Amino acid sequence: MEQWLDFAKGPLFAFTFLFMILGLFRHVVLQIYYLGIRKGRRLRNAPWRKIILDTLTWAVPVKHFIPGTAFFSSASFLSHIGLILVPVFLVDHVVLWEGFLGLNLPSIGKGVADVLTLFTIACLIVLFCCRVFVGRQRAMSGPMDYLILIMVFLPFASGFLASHPKFNPFAWDTMMLTHFLSAEALFVLIPFTKLSHIVLFFFDRVSGLHWQLRPGAGDKVADALFGKEARV
Amino acid sequence: MDEVIEAVKPLVQRDNGKKTYPYYIENPVTENRVERFLEAFAAVLHFTDYKPLLDSYCTSNAKCNRCAVTCPVYLATGDPKDIPCYRTNLLLETYKRYFTFGGWANSRFSNGTDLTEEIIDEMLDLFYRCTACRRCTTECPMGVDHGLMTRLGRYILSLIGIVPKALQVATREQLEGETHNTSKIPKVALMDTLEFLSDEIEESFGVRMEAPVDKYDREYVFFCAVSDYLLEPDTLMGNAVVLYAAGDWDKWTIGTQDFDGINYGLFYSDWHLENIIKQLVHEVTRLRGKKILIGECGHASRSAHDFVPVFAGKESYPVFNFMEYTLDCIEKGKIKLNPNIITERVTYHDPCNISRSGWIVEQPRKIIRSFIKDFVEMEPHGVNNYCCGGGGGLVSVDEIYNFRMNIGGKQKADQIRETGAEIVISPCANCKKQLKELVEFYKLPCKVMGLHDLILKAIEIPGAKSAEERKEEAAMFEM
Structure with a gap:
């Protein structure tokens, strides 16, 4: 088991983490290429002020807790606090980052991390229940929507149990292995699923830029499909 | 009640094998629509800049359904097919299936996401149930622009000849x-x-x-x-x-x-x-x-x-x-408006294209407050306003009148009624037509006017008849 653990927190972690970073980097590069290079000078006309304000507002979307979705929105927003802080700043993780990346990050106390973890787990359960019990959300949900919630839930739950033996009904190393493997599976999933909003969030919000249509493109589409005939 | 049912039921119907469309289409294409749609989609992706947007939306679309509670059409019908995300997903799934590697790989295991004639029928129906008001866009945490997606869907459909005749003839x-x-x-x-x-x-x-x-x-x-x-x-x-x-x-x-x-x-x-x-x-x-x-x-x-x-x-x-x-x-003092001419209670309808998708929210309000004493706001208003129900060109499509009245414009009619206003200002030709029809349909006790219709009554021009005189003359004429 020890060998498995070493493998999971060593080479497998390095591989999956790098995989995630490269996957996200690909999204960023493609978006910048398309927006920055292909649209080029047309971006000068874009509503930049609105785009930047929108992005900042959505980073703390308090004013968007609208009637009808307030419960879901609150759980969704609040879960992000733990989702960002615990994986990055938990003491054990800080050690890991230092070992792998040489980064010397500040850490949050164990107590704070515990509260954040439990809070995140509670929020994820609320989000899951919303999908199951709210008709309009169920209508739009597919297997992947549930799977992603479970995949995010697993590393948090297993990490909490592994660090609190008195609540843990399983062997410590089993729980740690579950923690590593589930986190690594999540790393792999991130670039391919909606979790990629980690980086795409900043690009989706710029839909204002996509209204800067390409001059002449309509003509080319029409020419390709109909030739030079009348096309009105 | 029959009209409500008429408006809610799916618009594309088959009657003994013969298809009827929700709106008039000049020479509707009946054969190879799937192939032609994909061909048009490919051409659009090749020559335009929509690809990165679709890539991004396909990956990060959260399907959280916040958009549902902002959409006046969904609020009126409660039908999941009217959720903006559902409609956008029709296009995104097609893109994913035919224009991405992941979609191709997925199709080797299942046929569930293939484009079919039924999906095209659904698209031509749903893309023209959306008024492209973009209210959902402001509440999408991922920033998915459902209005732009509706427009793109309509664009591709138009390339295979599916477009309301009213719009086509006009252009x-x-x-x-x-x-x-x-x-x-x-x-x-x-x-x-x-x-x-x-x-x-x-x-x-x-x-x-x-x-x-x-x-x-x-x-x-x-x-x-x-x-x-x-x-x-x-x-x-x-x-x-x-x-x-x-x-x-x-x-x-x-x-x-x-x-x-x-x-x-x-x-x-x-x-x-x-x-x-x-x-x-x-x-x-x-x-x-x-x-x-x-x-x-x-x-x-x-x-x-x-x-x-x-x-x-x-x-x-x-x-x-x-x-x-x-x-x-x-503001420069070049014109003068008499504040005693318009005595009725007035409300203002924000046209989506210049408020939420534009830059004009406060300007008309400043004008109104400068000469109208009894001005009440609709709730919500400004960039959060509800569409009149005729946006996105729907107002020109007379054959969907029932839909525009019973569904698209229902929220707006309720809003107007709650203000108790006698005059609804609507500085938009399309909104004006739709609102006038709504007022008649719901028998609302108010009239719909443009902002400059009221300015015409209240303006003072040196050397011309005063606003008071004109008001008296108009009253006598009406008697």
Whole structure:
């Protein structure tokens, strides 16, 4: 088991983490290429002020807790606090980052991390229940929507149990292995699923830029499909 | 009740194998629609810039359904198919399946996401149930622009011949017809109308104002929704008297080769959008104008304001909505409005294209507060307003009247009723038509007017009859 653990927190972690970073980097590069290079000078006309304000507002979307979705929105927003802080700043993780990346990050106390973890787990359960019990959300949900919630839930739950033996009904190393493997599976999933909003969030919000249509493109589409005939 | 059921049921129906469409389509394509749709989609992706957007939306679309509670159509029907995300997903799933590696790989295991004739029917139905008001976009945490997706869906459908006949006929006349406008008004009729409006103003104000036509080197070239010449004379006279009172009568002109600000391309086609913009810019260049002044019309203002810089290149001109001009005149003290003329309770409807998708929210309110005492806001208003139900060109499609009244415009009718207003100001030709129909349909005790209709009543012009006198004369005439 020890060998498995070493493998999971060593080479497998390095591989999956790098995989995630490269996957996200690909999204960023493609978006910048398309927006920055292909649209080029047309971006000068874009509503930049609105785009930047929108992005900042959505980073703390308090004013968007609208009637009808307030419960879901609150759980969704609040879960992000733990989702960002615990994986990055938990003491054990800080050690890991230092070992792998040489980064010397500040850490949050164990107590704070515990509260954040439990809070995140509670929020994820609320989000899951919303999908199951709210008709309009169920209508739009597919297997992947549930799977992603479970995949995010697993590393948090297993990490909490592994660090609190008195609540843990399983062997410590089993729980740690579950923690590593589930986190690594999540790393792999991130670039391919909606979790990629980690980086795409900043690009989706710029839909204002996509209204800067390409001059002449309509003509080319029409020419390709109909030739030079009348096309009105 | 029957009308509600009629409006809610799926619009594409099969009756003994014969398909009926929700709106009139000129020569609807019946064969190989899937292949043709994919061919058109591929061409669009190849020549335009939609690909990165679709890539991004496909990956990060959260399907959280927040958009549902913002959509006036979904709120009226409660049908999951009217959730903006559901509609957008029709296009995204097709893109993913046929234009991404992941979708191709997935299709080796399942056929569930293949494009079918039924999905195309669903698209042609749902993309024209959306009013493209973009209210959902403001509440999407991922920033998915469902309005843009609706537009893209309509664009691809239009390339395989699926587009409401009302829109197609109008744009055809605008681009290829002799009159170059959507209402097919010939130059002679325009001149007659302008003559008539001048007579009306003279009768009311005691001052003759001859509209400047085809004058060169003027500062402003004026374009309004051409239907205003037929349906909204008060709005146009309001525009004219503001220009006259501000001392700018020799600074504007109307062109006779193109005087229509309408641009249905904004709702369904890049090609039409670009060519109508070019036609408009060409007219300004011909007249050697310096600025484009758009009358009271939401989508005309937005299409010119946003797309003249995109498509006109170096020929670009600054674009102003008439309300911006009027506010400027008020703030500079160039015109005076009598605050004792409009005594009714007034509310203001924000046209989506210039409020949420534009830049005009506070300007009309400043104008209104400067001369109207009893002004009440609808809730919500401004960028969060509800669409009138006729947005995205739907108002021109007469055959979906039941849908526009019972579903699209239901929220707006409730909003208007709650304000208790006697006058609803709507500075947009499309909204005005839809709201007038709504008021009649729901028997709301109010009338729908343009902002400049009220300015026409309240404006004071030195040397002309006063607003009080005109009000008395109008009252006597009504008796």
